[in-house]
Amino acid sequence: AQSVAQPEDQVNVAEGNPLTVKCTYSVSGNPYLFWYVQYPNRGLQFLLKYITGDNLVKGSYGFEAEFNKSQTSFHLKKPSALVSDSALYFCAVRDETTDSWGKLQFGAGTQVVVTP
Amino acid sequence: DAGVIQSPRHEVTEMGQEVTLRCKPISGHDYLFWYRQTMMRGLELLIYFNNNVPIDDSGMPEDRFSAKMPNASFSTLKIQPSEPRDSAVYFCASSITMDQPQHFGDGTRLSIL
Numbered sequence: 333a334q335s336v337a338q339p340e341d342q343v344n345v346a347e348g349n350p351l352t353v354k355c356t357y358s359v360s361g362n363p364y365l366f367w368y369v370q371y372p373n374r375g376l377q378f379l380l381k382y383i384t385g386d387n388l389v390k391g392s393y394g395f396e397a398e399f400n401k402s403q404t405s406f407h408l409k410k411p412s413a414l415v416s417d418s419a420l421y422f423c424a425v426r427d428e429t430t431d432s433w434g435k436l437q438f439g440a441g442t443q444v445v446v447t448p
Numbered sequence: 449d450a451g452v453i454q455s456p457r458h459e460v461t462e463m464g465q466e467v468t469l470r471c472k473p474i475s476g477h478d479y480l481f482w483y484r485q486t487m488m489r490g491l492e493l494l495i496y497f498n499n500n501v502p503i504d505d506s507g508m509p510e511d512r513f514s515a516k517m518p519n520a521s522f523s524t525l526k527i528q529p530s531e532p533r534d535s536a537v538y539f540c541a542s543s544i545t546m547d548q549p550q551h552f553g554d555g556t557r558l559s560i561l
Contacts, residue, residue, distance in 0.1 A: 364547060375452070375539055375552030376491075383547060424492065426546070435504065436550070438491045 333358045334427040338439035346447055351413040353442045355406045355423030364426040365406045366436065367397055371419045379421075382406060393417070413446045420444075450474075452553035454540050460559045466528040469556045471540030474520055481509065481550060482515055482525050483539040491539075530560045 334360045345351050357363055364383050368376040380391025385400045397408045406423060423439040453472040461467055473480045481496040497507040500517045508515070512531070518522040527534055538555050541550040 366549065368552075373554070375541070375554045376550075378549035378551070388500060435493055435496070440490050 334363075334425055334437045335424045336423050336437050336439040338423055338442045339419075340442050341367075341440075342443040342445060344447065345413050346446045347376045347415050348412050351408075351410040351417065351444065351446070353421050353423075353444060355408065355421075355439060356404050357425040358404060358405060359425060360429035362404075362428050363416065364428060365399065366424040366426075367391065367408050368422045368438075369370040369394070369419050370422065372442070376422060379408070388389075401438055413444075415446050418444055452540055452542055452551050454538075454553035454556050456556060457554065458557045458559075460561065461530060462561050463531055465491045465560075466526065466531045467534075467539050467558060469525040469540075469558070471523045471553060472527070473523070473540070473542030474551055475521065477542035477544055477551070479518060479543045479546060479550075480523050481541040481543075482523070483541065483552075484536045485539060485555070494525070501536075531550045534558065534559045535560050 337356045339354055344408045366381045367379040369379055370376045379395050380389050380397055382389045382399045390396045395410050397406055399406050420443050422441050424436045426436050455470045472524045478499050482494040484492045484494055493506045495515045496503055497517045513527055515525045537555045539552050541552045543550045
């Protein structure tokens with residue numbers, strides 16, 4: 333079975349400071365990992381993904397994420413947060429060997445609040 | 449690229465009524481997904497299609513829920529009869545393959561009174 337955990341309901345950060353949103357996962361085989369962002373009254377928007385290759389993945393809007401197999405983590409990072417980064421962030425995982433027909437499992441989401 | 453289009457954006461109806469949600473996926477995307485989002489349960493996958501064929505409907509909560517995809521450019525999610533606990537935001541998403549990112553519509557906010 334596959335699962336994903338986002339241990340923080342909310343992350344508060346001052347504008348200009350580094351932003352980190354945590355994600356850990358559990359899969360039977362190799363993970364496919366995704367980050368999405370959701371703004372109020374909008375659908376989820378894709379930020380970045382890891383399937384294979386370099387452990388550091390760069391995505392949209394200056395975000396990046398580091399895949400750590402030993403810690404089963406895929407934390408989202410941004411060196412300098414903007415007020416406009418305030419949104420709900422979702423981590424998602426898919427197990428390539430799952431018997432769940434490859435469905436994405438989404439985390440519960442982390443609300444990011446960036447203060448001026 | 450118009451993105452995934454959902455209609456209506458908001459729906460308010462009384463318990464017992466039939467509700468039909470509509471989705472137009474991005475052209476060329478072979479996969480279509482229906483999700484439900486609530487505060488209590490988060491984002492739940494209800495059903496997904498590949499090339500218009502339902503692949504996994506294990507997330508559909510009850511027989512009151514049904515989904516169809518009559519062609520590559522249109523899908524519906526129907527609730528009959530509707531109940532207050534069905535109140536949620538329903539999202540449609542599409543993707544080229546299962547490995548590629550899913551593109552979400554802006555959702556239908558459903559309120560059952």
